[in-house]
Amino acid sequence: MNQKRQLWATGLLLIQGAEMRKGLCVALCLFLISCICGAQESPEWRACNQKAKSRAEVYACAADEAKRDDTELNRVYKQLLLKIEKDAVAVSKVKAFERSWIAYRDSYIAAMYPAENKAEYGSSYPTEVCLIGARLTRQQTEALRELMKELEKDVD
DSSP states (O other): OHHHHHHHHHHHHHHHHHHHHHHHHHHHHHHHHHHHHHHTSOHHHHHHHHHOOSHHHHHHHHHHHHHHHHHHHHHHHHHHHHHTTTOHHHHHHHHHHHHHHHHHHHHHHHHHSOOSSGGGGOTTHHHHHHHHHHHHHHHHHHHHHHHHHHHHHHHO
16 A cells, blocks of 8 residues: 555656646746747837836837837838739739738737726736737738748749
């Protein structure tokens, strides 16, 4: 009976050790992801955020970040449309892609913050929404750049 208890205790320690290692791996991955995501924010955002002294100022920094990213997205989108303007099918598909992305972005943010009463998320909610939108916009801008490169290959 004593031997069974020792085996059980040894097995439990092994499981706990494995769980701890797994937990540490997850924590490390989350840390690395947060570093990568943070690195995507612009130097303008970081400088503005460091100077901000109130929640309203931080929100203004985030809103400016979102506006900068949206401006860049629109520039790349227009550039892409100009490159394919002679191909009506391609123009139609790119426009449909962009409309779908806008729906995706809005749905993603709604899913991140599903409560009807957004006050539940606290005073940082508007700032977080701006930053999530900015991150998604940067990703879409990159996707449009990649699409433009692929379409340029097809023309060559």
